[in-house]
Amino acid sequence: MLEQMAAGWRHVFKLDPNRRLSDLSLEKVCQSGTDAIIVGGTDGITFEDIWKLQKRLRKYLLPCVLEVSDINAIVPGFDGYLIPSVLNTDQARWIHGAHLKAIQRYGCGIPWKQLLLLGYVILNPESKVSRLTEANAGLDEEAAASYACLVEHLFKWPVLYVEYSGKFGDENMVRAIRRQLKKTRLFYGGGITTRRQAETMAKWADTVVVGNLVYTNVEKAVQTVSWVKETNLQEKG
Numbered sequence: 001m002l003e004q005m006a007a008g009w010r011h012v013f014k015l016d017p018n019r020r021l022s023d024l025s026l027e028k029v030c031q032s033g034t035d036a037i038i039v040g041g042t043d044g045i046t047f048e049d050i051w052k053l054q055k056r057l058r059k060y061l062l063p064c065v066l067e068v069s070d071i072n073a074i075v076p077g078f079d080g081y082l083i084p085s086v087l088n089t090d091q092a093r094w095i096h097g098a099h100l101k102a103i104q105r106y107g108c109g110i111p112w113k114q115l116l117l118l119g120y121v122i123l124n125p126e127s128k129v130s131r132l133t134e135a136n137a138g139l140d141e142e143a144a145a146s147y148a149c150l151v152e153h154l155f156k157w158p159v160l161y162v163e164y165s166g167k168f169g170d171e172n173m174v175r176a177i178r179r180q181l182k183k184t185r186l187f188y189g190g191g192i193t194t195r196r197q198a199e200t201m202a203k204w205a206d207t208v209v210v211g212n213l214v215y216t217n218v219e220k221a222v223q224t225v226s227w228v229k230e231t232n233l234q235e236k237g
């Protein structure tokens, strides 16, 4: 089951099929000691680009999962599929609407055990994903914590993903969210470029996601693996 696999992820890289990455950089990323590769992005996502990246990733032993963002770009053959549901939006399409469409299209063919639901809380109003999903990203600590409470106690979802995509987040916000979570796993992603940033979020997040740095400084991106893994996670609850 994907949920069990993800329970062991401390650090993951997110690769965007719409961005260029040399073979050498891909090799460095895949041999970095990270726990998994997520293939996913916000715009320009096509079946063909995902398929091409998947083919290049196949020669490495690392688990590779697809974060599904477009019903027309679901490529078979991944180790699992991450299904985002944006919580801080009023647009039903991004909460469960697109999901229903996928169920209507694929029905019984969906490999449920290979799916993992991610409850997204988007906190960078300037990010593409925030604009696309019309997220209410300007939350304060109390509001952010209430989303965490919703996911942990009411929905009982497996993962809450704090998404700061492109910007390093506010530690106090991430800590406030983390304090509400016991069973739900916390993913953090956004703007990690330095050791200090990696260590800061690794204290609160079970899984730290690094994306953009792969494309701007692959050597540093590789270093984030040990920065995260050498940091002790604070006790939950």
Ligand code: 1GP
Pocket: 014, 163, 164, 165, 166, 167, 188, 189, 190, 191, 192, 209, 210, 211, 212, 213
């Ligand atoms: C993006 O959360 C990931 O979806 C990682 O964010 O690209 O800013 O590292 P960055």
